[in-house]
Amino acid sequence: MLWPALRVLSNGDLASHQFQELLGVLQLEAIPRTDGPGATRSVAHRALARDTSTRLILDLARTGTSGWVFTLFFDGEPPSTATVEAYRVLLRGTVEQFGLALVEITPAASADEVHVVPSAPGGAPESTLAPAWDLPYDDLSQMWSHLGLRRDAPREVKEIKLREVMSSPAWPAAPAKLRRQAESFLHGA
Template structure:
């Protein structure tokens, strides 16, 4: 079984030479993974271990013709070291920059620019997914999982996701207490 530890989604077109560069830079074996989530989209992969001996799989997947996913999976219940994960985050970002791809998101996000914003155009209606299928909690701490965040996510990441949610018409349905807590959180309290 494979569990994603770090996933970077980017968009842009890549030439065959650029794909070769990615495979060589990351030491990937040409050919897809045969197991785990989205194995059918896998193009190349590599098995490795972190400095504590935790087995990992590094994978490059292609979606459509212009979306690229760099993923680091763990193969056991053991988590890789934070140093290792942050090293791969930096490597993914460096490759995306080198290839002139557009970073869409990195999960889990560590900085605000790694957050995928769902609300960028005023196309939401009051019958959004929040209104139709979910009741807002009364406590801000209970909101983070609904935004795809852990409670210990970086504050700036939480701020970006919260501001994005607040732009939706669904935010009007949130309890007054949640509005107040959100305002205080964004004000730095």
């Protein structure tokens, strides 16, 4: 089974010749991947050399008319941190080289790799329903995985994701213990 080790979401238009150049830069074959999650949206991929018992695949998929998803998949043991970081550098450079807008990188290593959903416009009507906290968490250490973060995620990434949750209408209904821990975390404690 293929699992994503690194996923880079970007947005932008590519002319046909730019798309072909991008495939060349990443040495991808214009053959869609046929297995693993998101295979139906795959447009190109390549199998990477194995340095351990892990199988690695670099994939390019489309989302909508101008969305691009670059994913490093693995089968077996997760790739080393050094391998993931090398592909992070390669894929960020590719996004920049082709003038694509970086939307998000998972797992995020810095604040600019976190996608923050824009808040509703100021004139949007408020819901008449009372906000509810439906999550079973009352401790901040339990909530990181729900936010798509590992416990060892960089602090700046945790801060952005936490602020996003705290700005939701449901936050005031969160357990008091969790709200205190979140405030303490954001104030450096």
